[in-house]
Amino acid sequence: MEGKRSVRMCCLxxxxxxxxxxxxxxxxxxxxxxxxxxxxxxxxxxxxxRLFIRGDRxxxxxxxxxxxxxxxxVLSKLNRIHDYGLHLFLLSVDEGITGYRDDSxxxxxxxxxxxxxxxxxxxxxxxxxxxxxxxxxxxxLKNNCTFCGVFRRQALDRGAAFLKADKLVTGHxxxxxxxxxxxxxxxxxxxxxxxxxxIITGEDGPIPRCKPFKYTYEKEIVMYAYFKKLDYFSxxxxxxxxxxxxxxxxxxxxxxxxxxxxxxxxxxxxxLFVIHNHVIAYRPRAILDIIKSGENxxxxxxxxxxxxxxxxxxxxxxxxxxxxxCVLLDGLNRGLPxxxxxxxxxxIGCKEENESHGGKSxxxxxxGSLDF
Amino acid sequence: MQLTLEFGGGLELxxxxxxxxxxxxxxxxxxxxxxxxxxxLLSWVRTNLIKERPEMFMKGDTVRPGVLVLVNDCDWExxxxxxxxxxxxxxxxxxxxxxxx
Numbered sequence: 001m002e003g004k005r006s007v008r009m010c011c012l013x014x015x016x017x018x019x020x021x022x023x024x025x026x027x028x029x030x031x032x033x034x035x036x037x038x039x040x041x042x043x044x045x046x047x048x049x050r051l052f053i054r055g056d057r058x059x060x061x062x063x064x065x066x067x068x069x070x071x072x073x074v075l076s077k078l079n080r081i082h083d084y085g086l087h088l089f090l091l092s093v094d095e096g097i098t099g100y101r102d103d104s105x106x107x108x109x110x111x112x113x114x115x116x117x118x119x120x121x122x123x124x125x126x127x128x129x130x131x132x133x134x135x136x137x138x139x140x141l142k143n144n145c146t147f148c149g150v151f152r153r154q155a156l157d158r159g160a161a162f163l164k165a166d167k168l169v170t171g172h173x174x175x176x177x178x179x180x181x182x183x184x185x186x187x188x189x190x191x192x193x194x195x196x197x198x199i200i201t202g203e204d205g206p207i208p209r210c211k212p213f214k215y216t217y218e219k220e221i222v223m224y225a226y227f228k229k230l231d232y233f234s235x236x237x238x239x240x241x242x243x244x245x246x247x248x249x250x251x252x253x254x255x256x257x258x259x260x261x262x263x264x265x266x267x268x269x270x271x272l273f274v275i276h277n278h279v280i281a282y283r284p285r286a287i288l289d290i291i292k293s294g295e296n297x298x299x300x301x302x303x304x305x306x307x308x309x310x311x312x313x314x315x316x317x318x319x320x321x322x323x324x325x326c327v328l329l330d331g332l333n334r335g336l337p338x339x340x341x342x343x344x345x346x347x348i349g350c351k352e353e354n355e356s357h358g359g360k361s362x363x364x365x366x367x368g369s370l371d372f
Numbered sequence: 373m374q375l376t377l378e379f380g381g382g383l384e385l386x387x388x389x390x391x392x393x394x395x396x397x398x399x400x401x402x403x404x405x406x407x408x409x410x411x412x413l414l415s416w417v418r419t420n421l422i423k424e425r426p427e428m429f430m431k432g433d434t435v436r437p438g439v440l441v442l443v444n445d446c447d448w449e450x451x452x453x454x455x456x457x458x459x460x461x462x463x464x465x466x467x468x469x470x471x472x473x
Contacts, residue, residue: 018446019445222381222469234381234382236382250437
C-alpha cells in the first residue's frame with residue numbers, strides 16, 4: 001500500500017499501469033480503459049433510456065464549465081462513432097455577469113471551434129432587459145440566485161426554441177442530482193423531489209430536458225477532462241455563495257468517505273431513506289443510492305400536486321397565473337424587487353403588493369435554481 | 373526536494389492565481405525516515421502556498437472532499453493517499469471538482 005512505486009496494473013486490461021480508482025466500483029483502471037468505460041456507460045444510458053431518436057436536433061446547455069464541456073465532447077464523439085444521427089448545438093446563457101460569464105463564454109466560443117458545433121448565446125439583457133450585474137446592483141446579494149435560476153431556466157427554453165431543438169441536454173451529474181434529492185427532502189418539496197431524479201423531464205412541455213450524466217460521478221468527469229486536456233472554465237460565480245447547496249454537497253462528499261455508519265447525521269439520513277425505500281446509503285455507492293431513493297419516492301394519490309398551465313403574460317408553462325419569471329420581472333420593473341421572492345411566509349408580507357395587481361393567484365413558488 | 377505542483381479547477385485562485393508552482397520543499401526528517409509523504413507535502417503547501425481560504429483546500433490533515441489529487445498523473449487513491457511517498461521531480465496535481473458545471 002505504501003509508496004507510489006509499487007505499480008498497480010489495470011484490472012481490466014492487465015497491460016497498462018492503473019491511473020485511477022473508479023468511485024462507483026473502486027476498480028483500478030488505466031486511462032485507456034477508463035475512456036472506454038466512461039464513454040460506453042453514457043452510451044448505454046442514452047440507449048436504454050431512449051434519450052434521443054435519429055434526426056433529433058439536440059441543444060447542449062453549455063456553460064463552459066467541466067460538466068457541459070465534457071458532455072459536448074462525449075456527445076459529439078458518441079454521435080459520430082455510434083451514428084446516432086443527431087444534430088448537435090451548443091446553447092449558452094449570458095447572464096451578464098462581468099468577470100465571470102464573459103470569461104466562461106470565451107471558453108464556449110473555443111469549444112464551438114474545437115468540437116465543430118454551432119453555438120447560440122441568449123442573454124438576459126435581450127430577453128428580460130436586465131443583466132445580473134444590474135439586478136444585483138438593485139437588490140444586493142440576497143435572493144439574486146432566485147432571479148438568475150428562474151431566468152436561466154426560461155432562457156434555455158427560449159434558446160432551444162430558437163434552435164428548433166427537439167431536446168435540451170444538460171450536464172447535471174450524479175453528485176448534483178444526489179444533492180438536489182437531499183435538498184428537496186430538506187425543503188419538503190414533493191413536486192420537485194419526484195421530478196429532480198428523472199433522467200427526462202418536461203416531456204409534456206415544449207422541449208424535453210435530459211441528463212445523460214445522471215449516473216456519472218463528478219470525479220470521473222473531472223478526471224476525463226483532465227486526462228483529455230479538455231478546455232474548461234472553473235471559477236465560482238461571483239454572486240453565488242450558494243451556502244445551502246454547499247452544505248448538501250459537503251455532506252454527500254463526507255458520506256462517501258464514511259467507513260463506519262455511526263455519525264449522527266448519517267444515521268438520520270439512513271433512517272429517512274430506509275423508511276421510504278429500504279435502501280441504505282453507504283460508501284462508495286452513497287451517491288447512486290441517494291438518486292435511487294429519489295426515484296423511489298412515491299407520492300400518495302391524495303397529495304395535491306400543482307397543476308401545470310401557461311402564463312397569461314408570456315405563454316410560458318406555469319402553475320400560477322403568471323410564470324415566476326414574469327412575477328420577478330414585474331417586481332424589478334416596478335421597483336419592487338422583493339415581489340415573488342421566498343415562500344408563503346414572505347408572500348404574506350407582500351400581500352398588499354400582490355393584491356394590487358391580481359390578488360393571491362401570483363403566489364410565489366420556491367427558488368427555481370434547485371430545479372432541473 | 374524539487375517538485376512541480378499544479379492547481380486546477382479553481383484551486384489556483386487560492387495561491388495567487390498561479391497554476392503551476394515549481395517548488396523546493398525543505399522537510400524535516402520524521403522518525404529518522406528520510407522521505408517526504410503527501411501528508412508532509414499538504415502541510416507544507418498550506419503553510420507556504422495557500423494565500424487565502426485554506427478551508428477550500430484542506431479539511432483536517434487531508435484535502436477537502438471533492439479535491440482530486442494525482443501524483444505523476446496517477447490518482448493518489450492508488451498510491452496510499454496521505455501515505456504516498458514522494459521523490460525528486462515528482463509532479464503533484466490538485467483539482468477541485470466543486471466549481472460549476
